[in-house]
Amino acid sequence: MTGKKAIKKFFIVKNDKGLHTRPATEIVKCLAKFKSNITLQYGELTVNGKSLLGIMMLAAECGATVNVEVTGADAKECLKTLLELADKKFHMKY
Numbered sequence: 001m002t003g004k005k006a007i008k009k010f011f012i013v014k015n016d017k018g019l020h021t022r023p024a025t026e027i028v029k030c031l032a033k034f035k036s037n038i039t040l041q042y043g044e045l046t047v048n049g050k051s052l053l054g055i056m057m058l059a060a061e062c063g064a065t066v067n068v069e070v071t072g073a074d075a076k077e078c079l080k081t082l083l084e085l086a087d088k089k090f091h092m093k094y
Contacts, residue, residue, distance in 0.1 A: 006071045007079055011086035013064045023090035024055040030085050036072025038082070049082070 013019055019027075031038055031050050038049035042064055047054030049068070060066050066086075070079045085091075 004071060004073075004075065006069045007075050008067065008069050009079055009083065010065050010067045011083055013060050013062055013066060014086070015089040015092040016062050017092070018061040018064065019055055019058055019066075019090075021052075021056060023092055024052050026085060026090040026092075027055055027082065028052050030081055031078065034072070034074050034078040034081075036070050036075045036078045038068065038070045038078060041067040041069070 015023060028050055039046050040049045040055060040058060041047075042058040042060045045058055047057060049055070049070075058066065068079060068082060072078070
């Protein structure tokens with residue numbers, strides 16, 4: 001940690017089938033280029049945002065609110081990129 005304050009936001013899962021394998025993979029690919037630490041929280045579970053299995057364990061359905069916390073030197077850019085990806089339904093087209 002850099003000692004910087006964590007940035008907290010949330011996103012709504014907009015794609016019809018929720019956070020299954022394909023959108024979880026898109027999130028991991030998106031976040032891999034950032035050095036910041038990122039956690040995702042849904043319900044009682046908090047997971048590493050760079051962990052494919054962690055994201056899938058959230059089992060967030062369409063309409064779910066996923067809380068995001070990012071800490072690190074590139075936290076603002078990391079968060080912005082993730083929120084844009086979520087807004088684009090993780091590039092899922094059914």
